[in-house]
Amino acid sequence: MQTLRDIRCIQRPGIAEFGWGHPDPALLPxxxxxxxxxxxxxxxxxxxxxxxxxxxxxxxxxxxxxxxxxxxxxxxxxxxxxxxxxxxxxxxxxxxxxxxxxxxxxxxxxxxxxxxxxxxxxxxxxxxxxxxxxxxxxxxxxxxxxxxxxxxxxxxxxxxxxxxxxxxxxxxxxxxxxxxxxxxxxxxxxxxxxxxxxxxxxxxxxxxxxxxxxxxxxxxxxxxxxxxxxxxxxxxxxxxxxxxxxxxxxxxxxxxxxxxxxxxxxxxxxxxxLGLLDPHVERLRTSLGERRDTMMTALARHLPSGCTWNPALGGYFVWVRLPANIDGAATLPAAEAAGVSYLPGERFFAEGGGHHYLRLSFSLLPLEQITEGVARLGAVLRRA
Ligand SMILES: Cc1ncc(COP(=O)(O)O)c(C=O)c1O
Missing domain, CATH: 3.40.640.10 (Type I PLP-dependent aspartate aminotransferase-like (Major domain))
Known part of the structure; x- marks a missing residue:
C-alpha cells in the first residue's frame, strides 16, 4: 500500500542532509x-x-x-x-x-x-x-x-x-x-x-x-x-x-x-x-550566517586538497569543485553510506557538464550536524 506523506523533505536518520535547499524547521516563525x-x-x-x-x-x-x-x-x-x-x-x-x-x-x-x-x-x-x-x-x-x-x-x-x-x-x-x-x-x-x-x-x-x-x-x-x-x-x-x-x-x-x-x-x-517581518529576516541572517561560517570552517578543515569552493556571501548554498578524478554523482552512494548527502553538480547544467561539482546546503541542519556532515564528506572524498 502506498504511504501518503504530509511533507516533502524527509530527513533520513543518520544522514547529514546537505541536498535539500530548505530552511531548518526551527527557523520557521x-x-x-x-x-x-x-x-x-x-x-x-x-x-x-x-x-x-x-x-x-x-x-x-x-x-x-x-x-x-x-x-x-x-x-x-x-x-x-x-x-x-x-x-x-x-x-x-x-x-x-x-x-x-x-x-x-x-x-x-x-x-x-x-x-x-x-x-x-x-x-x-x-x-x-x-x-x-x-x-x-x-x-x-x-x-x-x-x-x-x-x-x-x-x-x-x-x-x-x-x-x-x-x-x-x-x-x-x-x-x-x-x-x-x-x-x-x-x-x-x-x-x-x-x-x-x-x-x-x-x-x-x-x-x-x-x-x-x-x-x-x-x-x-x-x-x-x-x-x-x-x-x-x-x-x-x-x-x-x-x-x-x-x-x-x-x-x-x-x-x-x-x-x-x-x-x-x-x-x-x-x-x-505587525512589524514581524524585518526582525524575522534579521534573525535569519544571523542564524544562517552562523551556519554558513560553520560550513566554511568545516570545509577548510576536512576537505582534501584539490577541492575548492565559493565564499557563500548569502543565500543557502556552497558550490564545491572536486578534483578532476572525482565525479559528484558517482560518489554520492558512498557518501550516503557514510552518512552525508548532497546534490551532484550535473543536475544544474541544462546542456551537460558539472560532473566535478556538488552543491551543499547549510540552511537545513544545526551547527553540530553541519560540522559532522562535512567531516564525513571529507573522509569520503579522501577515499575517492
Ligand atoms: C532559485 C530558486 N528559485 C525558486 C525556488 C522556489 O521558490 P518558491 O518556493 O517561491 O516556488 C527556489 C527553491 O529552492 C530556488 O532556489
Missing amino acids: AEALAQAAALALSRDWRSALVYGADQGPGCLIELVRRRLGRLEGNMPAADQVMITGGISQALDMVCAQISRPGDVALVEAPTYHLALRIFRERGLRVVAVPGDSQGVHVDAAEAMLHMLQSSGERVALLYTVATFGNPTGSTLAADRRYALAALARREGLMVIEDDAYGELWYDTPPPPPIFNLTPAGPIIRLGSYSKVLAPGLRLGWMLAAPEIVRRCATSGVFDSGGGINHFTAHVVAAFIE
Missing part, C-alpha cells in the same frame, strides 16, 4: 504566523475568506510596494505588482503568457535545476549561457541571442538567479547588471530575475536588483516568502510592466479562481503590518 492569522481573521474575515482580487489583495500589494521602497529606495507602482503562489508558480505563469512551445529560454550554466523543468514542460528549448564567479557573461548572452535569432529561433526569455544564486551562491556583479539591463532594453529581451535569496546576505547587501536599473524595461523580478518566511505559505510577488501583470492577472486560472493563495496573502499582510 510558527507563533508569529499564528498571531498574524488570528489578526487576519479577527479584523475582517469576510475579506480574507472570499475569492480574492486577481492581482492579489490590495493590502499586501501596498505593503510589498512600501517595503521595497523603504529597503531599496525604489517603490514599484501598484500596477507593476502581482501576488503569486511563489516563484515556481510565477515562472510557469509567465512562460504561459510570454512564450510559445519551441521558443528558447536562455539560462545560466549552472542554474536552478527545477526552473529547467518548468521551462521544458512549457515546451521551451533551454540553451545555456556561460558564466563565472561574477555571474552570467552578458557578452556571451548577446552573442548567443544574435546567433539564435539569425538561425530563425525566437528567444522568449533569459532566466537568471542573479543574487546568491542556486546552486553557486554567486552574485551577478553590478557592472554586469547594468550591461544586462541595457541588453534587455536594446534587444527587447525579457529577463526573468529570480530573487529568491536577495534578502539573505550575511556580510554586505548585494548590488541593486536588475529590475530597479530599468523599471520600464523588459524585466520581470520574482520574489518569494519561501526562503525568508516559510515555504509552506506558497506565496511570493512579481514585479513587471503593467501589461505583463494585466495579462497574467486576467488569465483563465485567475478569472476562475481569483487571486492565488488569497487567505495566506492576508496572513502575510498581517505579519508585515
Whole structure:
C-alpha cells in the first residue's frame, strides 16, 4: 500500500542532509504566523475568506510596494505588482503568457535545476549561457541571442538567479547588471530575475536588483516568502510592466479562481503590518550566517586538497569543485553510506557538464550536524 506523506523533505536518520535547499524547521516563525492569522481573521474575515482580487489583495500589494521602497529606495507602482503562489508558480505563469512551445529560454550554466523543468514542460528549448564567479557573461548572452535569432529561433526569455544564486551562491556583479539591463532594453529581451535569496546576505547587501536599473524595461523580478518566511505559505510577488501583470492577472486560472493563495496573502499582510517581518529576516541572517561560517570552517578543515569552493556571501548554498578524478554523482552512494548527502553538480547544467561539482546546503541542519556532515564528506572524498 502506498504511504501518503504530509511533507516533502524527509530527513533520513543518520544522514547529514546537505541536498535539500530548505530552511531548518526551527527557523520557521510558527507563533508569529499564528498571531498574524488570528489578526487576519479577527479584523475582517469576510475579506480574507472570499475569492480574492486577481492581482492579489490590495493590502499586501501596498505593503510589498512600501517595503521595497523603504529597503531599496525604489517603490514599484501598484500596477507593476502581482501576488503569486511563489516563484515556481510565477515562472510557469509567465512562460504561459510570454512564450510559445519551441521558443528558447536562455539560462545560466549552472542554474536552478527545477526552473529547467518548468521551462521544458512549457515546451521551451533551454540553451545555456556561460558564466563565472561574477555571474552570467552578458557578452556571451548577446552573442548567443544574435546567433539564435539569425538561425530563425525566437528567444522568449533569459532566466537568471542573479543574487546568491542556486546552486553557486554567486552574485551577478553590478557592472554586469547594468550591461544586462541595457541588453534587455536594446534587444527587447525579457529577463526573468529570480530573487529568491536577495534578502539573505550575511556580510554586505548585494548590488541593486536588475529590475530597479530599468523599471520600464523588459524585466520581470520574482520574489518569494519561501526562503525568508516559510515555504509552506506558497506565496511570493512579481514585479513587471503593467501589461505583463494585466495579462497574467486576467488569465483563465485567475478569472476562475481569483487571486492565488488569497487567505495566506492576508496572513502575510498581517505579519508585515505587525512589524514581524524585518526582525524575522534579521534573525535569519544571523542564524544562517552562523551556519554558513560553520560550513566554511568545516570545509577548510576536512576537505582534501584539490577541492575548492565559493565564499557563500548569502543565500543557502556552497558550490564545491572536486578534483578532476572525482565525479559528484558517482560518489554520492558512498557518501550516503557514510552518512552525508548532497546534490551532484550535473543536475544544474541544462546542456551537460558539472560532473566535478556538488552543491551543499547549510540552511537545513544545526551547527553540530553541519560540522559532522562535512567531516564525513571529507573522509569520503579522501577515499575517492
Ligand atoms: C532559485 C530558486 N528559485 C525558486 C525556488 C522556489 O521558490 P518558491 O518556493 O517561491 O516556488 C527556489 C527553491 O529552492 C530556488 O532556489
